[in-house]
Amino acid sequence: RGVFDAGNIIDQIGNPDWERMLMAAALAASIPDNIRQAAHSTEWAPEVLFYSLLDRDEELRERQLLVVARRMGSDSESQVRALLKSGGVARPEQRLPLLEVAFPALKRRPPDFVARVLETANALIEVDGKVDVFEYLLARVITLQLQESRQPHRVKVAGRKGLAALQIEALQVMAVLADHGHDDEQSRLAAFRAGLGSLGLDSSTAPPASDEWVRLLDRALPRLDELKSADKEKLVRALAAVVLHDGRMVASELELLRAVCDLIHVPLPLLTGS
Incomplete structure (x- = not known):
């Protein structure tokens, strides 16, 4: 099989909470109409991405x-400031829906321009010397999609490897996901064990260390992208089990799940229509 829809995978799990939680997340975002319209605009989409990366610290x-003014020009900076004045700093739950709306509009621009936008976004991410989950999502996913739009004939949505051969990588990603969605060790362990149960693994399996999560994901996800389609489905089921085990979903969990699924070529249902 080729491309498959993770929405159907979730349905197969028999978990009706998924769509409800996606809808709740979209409603919680409550993006102002003018910012949503700007995100749909080819002209404003880059500035919406920059806006979504603005720090809460003044x-x-x-x-x-x-950085925006220096790399993209004063007009671009003025547009970002206008968005900031209109909507304030984007809240965590607003950032993923903004990205989902703005990126299709951005892709309609010339590849060289998109590359410059990405370089600017990376520079914005580096200002505070840290990378959060949304920043990881934006940087890695846009980079991948930009590369693949330039060489579509080289895109492979599935490989030939089985999950058993990449179990360590799968457990590492599950541990990172559990770590980002829960504040205490007991909750993290319960989430990780939900993923183990989905994969049919021993519940006493200890979660791998996930401190250096950016480096870990950058190493694990290209390998997991080599999985066969059926094994990617199993992995997504397990990741969904990690997220859904407690019946709630914070922004960083959804952002990280989106990043992982995009980077292994498994499209998740969008939070908002693009």
Whole structure:
């Protein structure tokens, strides 16, 4: 099989909470109409992405705006400031829906321009010296899609490897996902064990260390992208089990799940129509 829909995979799990939680997340975002319209606009889409990366700290935010002015020009900076004045700093739950709306519009621009936008976004991410989950999602997924749009004939949505051969990588990703969605060790362990149960693995299996999660994902996800389609389905079921085990879903969990699924070529249902 080729491309498959993770929405159907979730349905196969028999978990009706998935669509309800996606809808709740979309409603919680409550993006102002003018910002949503800007995200749909080919002209404004880059600035919406920059806006979504603005820090809550005013000093860091001003440094980011200077980066936009230096790399993209004063008009671009003015547009970002207008979005900021209109909607305030984007809340965590707003950022993924903004990305989902803005990226299709951005892709309609010339590849060289999109590359410059990506370089600017990476520069904004680097201002505070840290990478959060949304920043990881934006940087890695846009980079991948930009590369694949330039060489579509080289895109492979599935490989030939089985999950048993990549069990360590699968457990690492599950551990990272459990770590980002829960505040205490007991909850993280319960989430991880939900994933183990989905894969039919021993519940006493200890979660791998997930401290250096960016480096870990950058190493594990290209390998997991080599899985056969059926084994990618099993992995997505397990990741969904990690997220859904407690009946709630925070923004970082959904962002991380989106990033993982995009980077292994498994499309998840969108939060909002694009």
